[in-house]
Amino acid sequence: MKKIIPHSRPTLGRAEAAAASRVLLSGQVAQGPEIASFEREAADFLGLRAAAAVSTGTTALELSLDALGVGAGHEVLIPDYSCSALLHAVRRTGAEPVLVDCEDGGDNADMRDAARKRTRRTKAIILVHLFGETADIAGARALGVPLIEDCAQALGGRFHGKPLGSFGEACVLSFYATKMITTGGEGGMVVSSHQGLVERIRDLREYDEKPASTPRRNAKLTDLQAAVGRVQLGRLDSFLRLRAKIAAAYDEAFRGLDVLIPRDPEESAHFRYVLRLNAGRRDAVARRLLRLGVSARVPIFRPLHHDMGGGRFPQAERAWKESLSIPLYPSLSPSDQAKVIAAVRSAL
Numbered sequence: 571m572k573k574i575i576p577h578s579r580p581t582l583g584r585a586e587a588a589a590a591s592r593v594l595l596s597g598q599v600a601q602g603p604e605i606a607s608f609e610r611e612a613a614d615f616l617g618l619r620a621a622a623a624v625s626t627g628t629t630a631l632e633l634s635l636d637a638l639g640v641g642a643g644h645e646v647l648i649p650d651y652s653c654s655a656l657l658h659a660v661r662r663t664g665a666e667p668v669l670v671d672c673e674d675g676g677d678n679a680d681m682r683d684a685a686r687k688r689t690r691r692t693k694a695i696i697l698v699h700l701f702g703e704t705a706d707i708a709g710a711r712a713l714g715v716p717l718i719e720d721c722a723q724a725l726g727g728r729f730h731g732k733p734l735g736s737f738g739e740a741c742v743l744s745f746y747a748t749k750m751i752t753t754g755g756e757g758g759m760v761v762s763s764h765q766g767l768v769e770r771i772r773d774l775r776e777y778d779e780k781p782a783s784t785p786r787r788n789a790k791l792t793d794l795q796a797a798v799g800r801v802q803l804g805r806l807d808s809f810l811r812l813r814a815k816i817a818a819a820y821d822e823a824f825r826g827l828d829v830l831i832p833r834d835p836e837e838s839a840h841f842r843y844v845l846r847l848n849a850g851r852r853d854a855v856a857r858r859l860l861r862l863g864v865s866a867r868v869p870i871f872r873p874l875h876h877d878m879g880g881g882r883f884p885q886a887e888r889a890w891k892e893s894l895s896i897p898l899y900p901s902l903s904p905s906d907q908a909k910v911i912a913a914v915r916s917a918l
């Protein structure tokens with residue numbers, strides 16, 4: 571059977587296995603000292619004061635909103651073209667999600683559309699740096715509401731030299747298997763310069779031996795997961811260099827094919843490498859790539875307005891219909907990179 575190059579894969583090895591095994595054999599596997607170290611190291615990486623590790627990125631979003639006091643009667647601005655985790659998180663607080671279209675011809679949310687949709691009830695904005703590319707931080711700040719930077723796809727990206735995630739009230743991370751780093755399958759974190767916000771999330775993530783009058787969760791990460799996450803965080807700089815190198819090779823190979831959207835290679839986290847193909851052509855190219863041994867994916871399931879009764883989101887619709895993501899991850903070997911390049915050139 572022909573080998574298919576997977577669209578995404580975690581990059582895990584002996585060091586992660588050794589860390590997991592050390593914790594397993596220690597007898598301390600639930601939340602403990604590894605979590606405390608992981609939180610401190612992640613906060614240091616982002617140059618922020620503190621962090622709260624939680625079970626998933628979705629929970630990190632929910633608890634950030636809770637900690638900011640978002641609830642019934644409020645609105646939260648979120649990108650239409652993004653992961654449905656945002657919609658679920660906002661709805662769970664009782665607030666109403668308000669969808670923002672994409673920038674003209676781009677993937678990230680258009681802050682002029684956000685400004686038009688901001689009302690007196692707007693309590694926060696979740697800004698996603700989609701595919702590892704910096705969204706309009708200045709535009710989001712100008713809205714004058716608390717900013718949650720969703721860096722689930724952008725850990726290690728920068729804006730004007732400063733880490734993405736350090737511009738808002740809270741930075742949300744996901745450590746799902748194929749994200750920038752993983753804690754071994756699932757995981758999440760909120761990092762912030764506001765110690766009080768982090769303390770509140772630490773309080774809300776566990777219920778044991780506390781009054782049940784405040785709704786709390788069991789949303790903790792474990793020491794076993796944190797030990798894996800700490801090794802991954804230590805490797806993040808090398809992951810970023812490898813991702814940037816692969817992206818640069820693709821840029822070079824696909825120049826002139828009219829499938830690229832402009833981005834800043836110096837600041838991107840290079841989470842995804844997304845081709846823009848004229849509507850109608852995208853699915854045929856994906857099928858051809860698969861026949862050539864390369865798995866390519868539509869990177870966003872569908873714009874959120876499809877699940878919220880419709881509306882006019884022409885740029886998000888266009889991004890969705892034109893985008894095709896090809897393999898880009900640190901463990902993609904040079905020979906597989908060459909195969910991806912040859913397959914894309916042939917499929918186009």
Ligand SMILES: Cc1ncc(COP(=O)(O)O)c(C=O)c1O
Nearest residue numbers: 626627628653655698722744746
């Ligand atoms: C932008 C974004 N935000 C949030 C999430 C949710 O993270 P998790 O899957 O860890 O719950 C994801 C996951 O895919 C994501 O891509």
